Amino acid sequence: MSTFQRNPQSDQDTMPEIISIHSYRRGTGKSSLAANLAVLFAAAGKRAGLIDAALHSPSLHLAFGLESPQTRYSLDDYLERKCEIEQTVRDLSDQLNANLPGKVFLIPADMKPNRHLVQREYSGERMENGILEASEILNIDYLLIDTPSGINDNALLSMAICDTLVEILRLDQQDYQGAAVVIELARKLAIPHILLVANFVTKTYQPKEVKAKLQQSYGFDVAAILPISEDMLDSSVKDIFVLAFPQHPLTLALQSLVEALESVR
Secondary structure, three states: OEEOOOOOOOOOOOOOEEEEEEEOOOOOOHHHHHHHHHHHHHHOOOEEEEEEOOOOOOOHHHHOOOOOOOOOOOHHHHHOOOOOHHHHOEEOOHHHOOOOOOEEEEEOOOOOHHHOOHHHOOOHHHHHHHHHHHHHHHOOOEEEEEOOOOOOHHHHHHHHOOOEEEEEEOOOHHHHHHHHHHHHHHHHOOOOEEEEEEEEEOOOOOHHHHHHHHHHHHOOOEEEEEEOOHHHHHOOOOOOHHHHOOOOHHHHHHHHHHHHHHHOO
16 A cells, blocks of 8 residues: 655645535444545546544444555544654555546554544644645545544534535434434534435335435435445455446445535535
């Protein structure tokens, strides 16, 4: 896995679109969604960045088949002032072996158990500065933040600095209620764009009916209804789903989400 190289056009006057991927609870497919979206952006010729801000349970590296972040420095090290943010960045583009016209960069978090207590007192300002600095250095088009699940200081920080919040929910009562709480907070944070995504939707539901119900309940666009997929559940952890199954209904649904994100930029 290679380190990144500064983009020679990084001084362009372009602003990245910062997208926070959030869910009220764990197990909604948040990290996998973020990883696949980044690859789809790269397939469209964009420079996509991923930040694993789920510091207590990081998993973005697993979406790319990495048993550990395999990097000398992680986001944790930057927050502890042990390195600069650019030292945490890894270019995953070549590793994907897909000849993507764009780029995929990852800033991983550390999985070591003794690091989990460190995040109690890190500076929110330093997190924000690091995200913005990394975006500028890499000339990022879309920066996706894999936020911590639930409602906590780390999640709220990731939401507060984003341009678009993608709130993922499953179709059950706990997620219905949790999403309502998150959306109310998002309104108070004045997040410019809020998109809803229903994940793991079974064939017993009609997508159009689900979309209409959620939009009526929450008052925000439902950007995608993602079907539950045995191929996703059975595929190797080392495979990015949209590359392994480019014509799969789930991939096409994810592509519709990419288009929705591009439209609000």
